[in-house]
Amino acid sequence: MSELYPVCRVISSGVGLSIQDSGRPGWRRFGLPASGAMDAYSMVWANRLVGNSDWSPVLEFAFQGVKLEFLADSWIACCGARTEGDLDPWSGRFVEQGEILSFRRCVGGVFTYLAISGGWASDLWFGSCSANPRARIGGLIKVEDILYSQRKPNVGLFPGVSKRVVLKESKRDYCNDVMIRIFRGPQYEFFNREQVGEFVSKEWRVSSRSDRTGYRLEGGTLYTDKTISSEPTLPGSVQVTPSGQPIVTLNDGPTVGGYPKIAFVHPGDLSWLVQTSPNQNMRFQWVD
Amino acid sequence: MDLSCEEKFQLKAYGPLAWLVSVGLQSSGGDWLYRLARAADENPPERLQECVLGFDTFLLVFREEVSQEFVEEWLLKIEWGVDEVSGDSRLIEFPVTYGGADLEALAEAKEMLVEEVVRRHSDAEYRVRLLGFSPGFPYLDGLDEALCMARKDIPVPRIEAGAVAIGGSHAGIYSIASPGGWHVLGRTSSALFDPEFGRGETGKWKDAFALKPGDRVRFLPV
Numbered sequence A: 001m002s003e004l005y006p007v008c009r010v011i012s013s014g015v016g017l018s019i020q021d022s023g024r025p026g027w028r029r030f031g032l033p034a035s036g037a038m039d040a041y042s043m044v045w046a047n048r049l050v051g052n053s054d055w056s057p058v059l060e061f062a063f064q065g066v067k068l069e070f071l072a073d074s075w076i077a078c079c080g081a082r083t084e085g086d087l088d089p090w091s092g093r094f095v096e097q098g099e100i101l102s103f104r105r106c107v108g109g110v111f112t113y114l115a116i117s118g119g120w121a122s123d124l125w126f127g128s129c130s131a132n133p134r135a136r137i138g139g140l141i142k143v144e145d146i147l148y149s150q151r152k153p154n155v156g157l158f159p160g161v162s163k164r165v166v167l168k169e170s171k172r173d174y175c176n177d178v179m180i181r182i183f184r185g186p187q188y189e190f191f192n193r194e195q196v197g198e199f200v201s202k203e204w205r206v207s208s209r210s211d212r213t214g215y216r217l218e219g220g221t222l223y224t225d226k227t228i229s230s231e232p233t234l235p236g237s238v239q240v241t242p243s244g245q246p247i248v249t250l251n252d253g254p255t256v257g258g259y260p261k262i263a264f265v266h267p268g269d270l271s272w273l274v275q276t277s278p279n280q281n282m283r284f285q286w287v288d
Numbered sequence B: 001m002d003l004s005c006e007e008k009f010q011l012k013a014y015g016p017l018a019w020l021v022s023v024g025l026q027s028s029g030g031d032w033l034y035r036l037a038r039a040a041d042e043n044p045p046e047r048l049q050e051c052v053l054g055f056d057t058f059l060l061v062f063r064e065e066v067s068q069e070f071v072e073e074w075l076l077k078i079e080w081g082v083d084e085v086s087g088d089s090r091l092i093e094f095p096v097t098y099g100g101a102d103l104e105a106l107a108e109a110k111e112m113l114v115e116e117v118v119r120r121h122s123d124a125e126y127r128v129r130l131l132g133f134s135p136g137f138p139y140l141d142g143l144d145e146a147l148c149m150a151r152k153d154i155p156v157p158r159i160e161a162g163a164v165a166i167g168g169s170h171a172g173i174y175s176i177a178s179p180g181g182w183h184v185l186g187r188t189s190s191a192l193f194d195p196e197f198g199r200g201e202t203g204k205w206k207d208a209f210a211l212k213p214g215d216r217v218r219f220l221p222v
Helices: A040-049 A192-203 A267-274 B030-040 B068-079 B105-107 B114-123 B194-199 B204-208
Strands: A006-019 A056-068 A073-084 A091-095 A101-117 A146-149 A164-165 A178-184 A212-220 A235-241 A248-250 A261-265 A282-286 B011-015 B018-022 B047-054 B057-062 B093-097 B126-131 B137-142 B156-159 B163-168 B168-172 B179-180 B183-188 B216-219
Touching: A006 A040, A006 A101, A006 A235, A040 A056, A040 A091, A040 A101, A040 A267, A040 B137, A040 B168, A056 A073, A056 A091, A178 A267, A192 A261, A261 A267, B011 B068, B018 B068, B030 B047, B030 B057, B047 B126, B093 B114, B105 B114, B105 B183
Parallel strands: A178 A282, B093 B216
Antiparallel strands: A006 A056, A006 A146, A056 A101, A073 A091, A073 A101, A091 A164, A178 A261, A212 A248, A235 A248, A235 A261, B011 B018, B018 B057, B047 B057, B093 B183, B126 B137, B126 B216, B137 B168, B156 B179, B163 B168, B163 B183
């Protein structure tokens, strides 16, 4: 890696602070999930606000509590959950050396993405920066860590401009209840008409026992007496456990699984799903 | 092998970008899976992003939507080859220190001496059916039927990397520390997954994984 620029010091690391990018597809057959930003839509917009390529590495964290002290003048942007703090979501601005940015309170949504002009620097594993601590790939960022950018973080950007915002029609408000489009899963026919109807008529909530591997849904139980042998599992699959709880497999989730899959989340709605916090409601709608 | 597409392959959509291939009841062993994986490596269909082996299913993931006919055409074109895949598969040996947390309980449940469990486990030659669950975790075919034992209902919160274990009719080796419901018989010092290889030249990335589907495996008591 060429010369790196120290950008900030971590005063408080909050929840799940890590570097993510578009992930490492192609290794599922070895048991290694792709990882990558949970909400790719917000990652892309954060990068665009600071003039990066869409897939530059970003910082991802859940909810709140992250506090950073800037060691250099930088252009930085934030997209994703609705947080109250020193940088408004869906905007980017110039931050001066010595400034402290705090993300104090999350009032809707789950994940926030921070992009720095020049892109955050990180080692690559299998061609991607995305941390997957469980697999000993990268790790969570800790208090007192220094974060670096790949290029000088303030060069030649937007002279005379103090702030940039995402256009209203592209902004997303992750505070509201959501309707998620789903396809039939590979074991859709294991579930009778009543079960299939239950799934789309109920309101579901994300259990607090959820993480980057998967979201457990609360609000009802589904039932089938049929079983399968272990089968490849993709992010977005809605698996039904023997206890009847649906689990949506996500970016760091296992690559094979033996639970029947009733549905598969429309890829265009996956970012809405991962941004649904435990106190928001989620409904599903068949598209086929 | 004489699999023909119309008769034996079944295709199921798995979301808009992936197709799941199965061969239904005719399947026995993993040979057709290894052959399909080799075909996908050597002569992949256009727009293929990756393929994933299941126990008796094979998943093709594409970068863009493709039709069922497109996948069927590719399956029909595959040259299955006449050589037995097993003929060129590697044999990998794992030294094992027996005495794992569940060894005695398993012996008791099977009404066997611990030595008998160890003998049966280390006498068998295994075959990697697939890698999954965790990076590099092998599901091994070939477990002595007398040792088969359903997974624990409640998984243990942490099983260390290198744990040699039994789950249902499979043997396996935990590749990273993780929760797990398999019965641990012992441990091996050999690494199943070393992410450091993923940092080097692209040509070395596959060396991060000690095993691949089709490999033969033996356990050597130490």
